[in-house]
Amino acid sequence: MCSEGKTTPKIVRGEGGYVLEDVPHLIDYLPDLPTYPNPLQDNPAYSVVNQYFVDVNDNVAQKIVVHKSSPRGMLFRRAGPHQRVCFESDEVHACIVTCGGLCPGLNTAIGEIVCGLYGMYVVRKVLGIEGGYRGFYSSNTTNLTQKSVNDIHKRGGTILCTSRGGHDTLKIVDSIEDRGINQVYIIGGDGTQKGASVIFEEIQRRGLKVAVAGIPKMIDNDIVVIDQSSGFDTAVEEAQRAINAAHVEAESIENGIGVVKLMGRYSGFIAMYATLASRDVDCCLIPGSPFRLEGKGELLEFIEKRLKENGHMVIVVAEGAGQDPTVESMRSVDHQDASGNKLLLDVGLWLSQKITDHFTRNKKMHINLKYIDPTYMIRAIPRNASDNIYCTLLAHSAIHGAMAGYTGFTVGPVNGRHAYIPFHRITGVQNVVVTDRMWARLLSSTNQPSFLSSKDVEDAKKGATDAAVGRGE
Numbered sequence: 001m002c003s004e005g006k007t008t009p010k011i012v013r014g015e016g017g018y019v020l021e022d023v024p025h026l027i028d029y030l031p032d033l034p035t036y037p038n039p040l041q042d043n044p045a046y047s048v049v050n051q052y053f054v055d056v057n058d059n060v061a062q063k064i065v066v067h068k069s070s071p072r073g074m075l076f077r078r079a080g081p082h083q084r085v086c087f088e089s090d091e092v093h094a095c096i097v098t099c100g101g102l103c104p105g106l107n108t109a110i111g112e113i114v115c116g117l118y119g120m121y122v123v124r125k126v127l128g129i130e131g132g133y134r135g136f137y138s139s140n141t142t143n144l145t146q147k148s149v150n151d152i153h154k155r156g157g158t159i160l161c162t163s164r165g166g167h168d169t170l171k172i173v174d175s176i177e178d179r180g181i182n183q184v185y186i187i188g189g190d191g192t193q194k195g196a197s198v199i200f201e202e203i204q205r206r207g208l209k210v211a212v213a214g215i216p217k218m219i220d221n222d223i224v225v226i227d228q229s230s231g232f233d234t235a236v237e238e239a240q241r242a243i244n245a246a247h248v249e250a251e252s253i254e255n256g257i258g259v260v261k262l263m264g265r266y267s268g269f270i271a272m273y274a275t276l277a278s279r280d281v282d283c284c285l286i287p288g289s290p291f292r293l294e295g296k297g298e299l300l301e302f303i304e305k306r307l308k309e310n311g312h313m314v315i316v317v318a319e320g321a322g323q324d325p326t327v328e329s330m331r332s333v334d335h336q337d338a339s340g341n342k343l344l345l346d347v348g349l350w351l352s353q354k355i356t357d358h359f360t361r362n363k364k365m366h367i368n369l370k371y372i373d374p375t376y377m378i379r380a381i382p383r384n385a386s387d388n389i390y391c392t393l394l395a396h397s398a399i400h401g402a403m404a405g406y407t408g409f410t411v412g413p414v415n416g417r418h419a420y421i422p423f424h425r426i427t428g429v430q431n432v433v434v435t436d437r438m439w440a441r442l443l444s445s446t447n448q449p450s451f452l453s454s455k456d457v458e459d460a461k462k463g464a465t466d467a468a469v470g471r472g473e
C-alpha cells in the first residue's frame with residue numbers, strides 16, 4: 001500500500017478574499033489537449049433546460065456562515081456539465097471499481113455511471129473491475145451496458161464485488177495503461193479515496209490522458225468537507241428497526257435493558273443520528289465522548305437511576321466507542337484489517353457483560369438485558385429513495401467532471417451544491433462527531449449525562465478546533 005499523494009494544492013486567489021481550491025485538470029500536464037463541444041447540447045432531454053451547463057467560473061463556498069471580520073473561506077469548483085469536453089465519445093474507455101466496506105447505493109452509483117456515460121455522452125466502452133483495487137491486476141472484468149445494469153439499483157451490495165487491501169499502485173496503473181482505459185471511476189470510502197489519490201499521482205507522473213474521479217460512499221459518514229455521505233441516510237433509517245426492537249423488548253419486561261450496537265469505527269454519526277431520530281434511546285455512546293463505568297455520575301449509576309425512574313432503558317453504542325483506558329483492555333490494539341483499519345472487539349458484548357455483572361454482583365436489582373447487533377444489516381440493504389437520488393447525482397457529477405478533463409477529484413455536495421474536491425482535502429483528516437450542537441441536542445433529548453470530566457471537555461474542545469483547522473475551516 002502506498003501513502004496518499006503529494007499533489008501541490010491548486011489555489012487560485014482573487015479580489016475580495018476569493019480563494020478557490022481547484023482540482024487538477026488533464027491540461028495541467030497535457031497542455032496541447034484538444035477540446036470538443038459537449039454532446040449534451042444536442043441531447044433532446046438536456047438541450048431544453050435553460051443554463052444546463054455550468055460556468056467555468058462557478059464556485060461553491062465551503063463556509064456559508066461567515067462573520068463580519070472573518071475570512072470568507074475556501075471555494076470549490078462547482079460540479080456539472082461543461083460546454084467543452086476533453087474526450088470524444090468514441091474515444092472514451094471508462095472503468096468502474098468499488099472498494100472497501102459495503103454501503104447502500106453502490107449499485108445505484110455503478111448503474112448511473114454506466115447509463116450516464118451511454119445516455120448523455122454516447123460512450124460505448126465501460127468496463128467493470130471486479131473485487132476492488134486488486135481486481136485491476138488479479139480478477140475478471142465485465143463489460144457494463146445499460147442493459148446489464150438495468151435494475152441493479154434495487155439491490156444491496158455491489159455487483160462488482162469489493163475488497164480491502166490489495167492496493168498496488170504500479171500494477172493498477174499498468175493495468176489501466178495496458179487496457180487503454182482513459183476514465184477511472186472509483187467508488188469507496190476514505191481509504192478508497194486515498195488509494196485513488198495515489199493512482200492519480202502515478203497517472204500524472206506517466207503523463208497519461210486518464211481522468212480519475214472518486215465517488216464517495218461511507219456508511220460511517222466519516223469523510224470531511226462534503227455535507228453527508230451517501231448510504232448514511234439509509235443506514236440511519238434501518239437502524240431504527242433495531243432500536244425499535246430493543247425498545248419493545250426492554251419495555252415489555254421488568255428492568256429491561258436493550259443494548260444496540262451500530263457501526264462507526266472512528267465516528268459515531270450513525271449512532272447519534274439514529275438516537276436522535278428514534279427518541280426511544282436513553283443513552284448513546286460514541287467514540288470521541290469518553291465514558292467510564294464505575295463511579296459517581298458514571299454509566300452504571302446512570303443506568304440504575306434510569307431503570308428506577310422508567311423501569312426500562314435503551315442504550316445505543318457505536319462500535320468504536322469506549323476507547324478510553326477503562327475499556328482499553330478489550331481492544332485488540334495490534335490488529336488491523338487488510339486496508340490498515342483498526343480492528344475492534346465487540347464493545348456491545350463487552351458493555352452488556354459489564355452491565356449484567358454489575359447488577360448481578362450488587363444484587364440491588366434484577367435486570368433483563370437484550371443485546372441486538374444489527375451491524376451488517378444496516379449496510380447490506382438497498383439504498384432508500386433519497387440515497388438513490390443522491391447516488392445518481394454523484395455519478396452524473398463525476399461523469400461531467402471527467403468528460404470536461406478534470407481529474408484527481410472526489411465529487412460531493414458542499415452546503416447543498418455538488419462540487420469537485422481535490423483528493424488531498426478529504427484524505428488528510430477524518431470526520432468525527434465533535435462536541436458540537438448536534439451532540440448537545442442529543443444529550444438534551446436523551447437527558448443522559450455527558451460523562452465528561454472538565455479535562456475531557458477541554459480535550460474535546462481542543463480536538464474540535466484541531467479538526468476544524470484540519471478541515472480548512
Ligand SMILES: Nc1ncnc2c1ncn2[C@@H]1O[C@H](COP(=O)(O)OP(=O)(O)O)[C@@H](O)[C@H]1O
Nearest residue numbers: 002100101164165167189190191192194195339
Ligand atoms: N493510504 C492508502 N493508500 C493506498 N490505498 C489505500 C490507502 N488506504 C486504503 N487504501 C485502499 O483502499 C481500499 C479501501 O480502503 P478501506 O479502508 O478498506 O475502505 P473504505 O474506502 O471504505 O474506507 C483498500 O483496497 C485499501 O487497500
Ligand SMILES: O=P(O)(O)OC[C@H]1O[C@](O)(COP(=O)(O)O)[C@@H](O)[C@@H]1O
Nearest residue numbers: 100101102189190219220263264265
Ligand atoms: O467487517 P468489515 O467488512 O471489515 O466492515 C466493518 C467496518 O465497515 C464499516 O461499516 C465501514 O468502514 P469502511 O469505511 O472502511 O468501509 C465500519 O463501520 C466497520 O467497522
Ligand SMILES: [Mg+2]
Nearest residue numbers: 100189190191
Ligand atoms: Mg473507511
